[in-house]
Amino acid sequence: MARIRLYVATSLDGFIADGDGSVDWMAPYDARLYGYDKFLSEVGAVIMGRRTFEMINATGEDWPYRGFSVLVLSSDPLSGLPRGVVTVGRGMLAALQQARETTAKDIWIMGGAATLQSALEEGLVDLVELFLVPVLLGSGLTLLNDLRRRQSLLFDGIEAFPDGVVKLRYIVPKGDKASASPRR
Numbered sequence: 001m002a003r004i005r006l007y008v009a010t011s012l013d014g015f016i017a018d019g020d021g022s023v024d025w026m027a028p029y030d031a032r033l034y035g036y037d038k039f040l041s042e043v044g045a046v047i048m049g050r051r052t053f054e055m056i057n058a059t060g061e062d063w064p065y066r067g068f069s070v071l072v073l074s075s076d077p078l079s080g081l082p083r084g085v086v087t088v089g090r091g092m093l094a095a096l097q098q099a100r101e102t103t104a105k106d107i108w109i110m111g112g113a114a115t116l117q118s119a120l121e122e123g124l125v126d127l128v129e130l131f132l133v134p135v136l137l138g139s140g141l142t143l144l145n146d147l148r149r150r151q152s153l154l155f156d157g158i159e160a161f162p163d164g165v166v167k168l169r170y171i172v173p174k175g176d177k178a179s180a181s182p183r184r
Helices: 036-041 050-057 092-102 113-121
Strands: 004-011 015-017 043-049 069-073 085-088 106-110 127-133 154-160 166-171
Touching: 004 113, 036 043, 043 050, 043 092, 043 113, 050 069, 069 092, 085 092, 092 106, 092 113, 106 113
Parallel strands: 004 106, 004 127, 043 069, 043 106, 069 085
Antiparallel strands: 004 015, 127 166, 154 166
């Protein structure tokens, strides 16, 4: 069965974007050097939050996820969607079920804290791939907000790159009550 993956980069101090939502600080780092093309070849569907979709779509550049099934979490309809993009207003689980109907390949959960957190809290994620970028932003949009429950992850590898980027890889255990205890 396809894996559900979080594949995300953060600044060293835990931010996925600056205060304006921009990721321009990542421009000097070429994702292809870190295996991005291989990752994309393993993915058949992308689930993203509405704000992430709007930011990507507003760049005026060609839609970067052509050929993928893209599901945007939004309770409001969106207009002018690129080919292959649909909105899902019934939440993360519904989006995941719909994504599984479109591909046998892995599914990438992409977005900000609310989207990533929803997937984690609902126990839907199989694999977390986190890239630490050697930049300190000081403030911005965090990787996660306040999780409702603590979750332990199983270390699955580390890879360091010459420019200081580090990739951490973790498996999310399923059905382990100790790994998903409520936060106090």
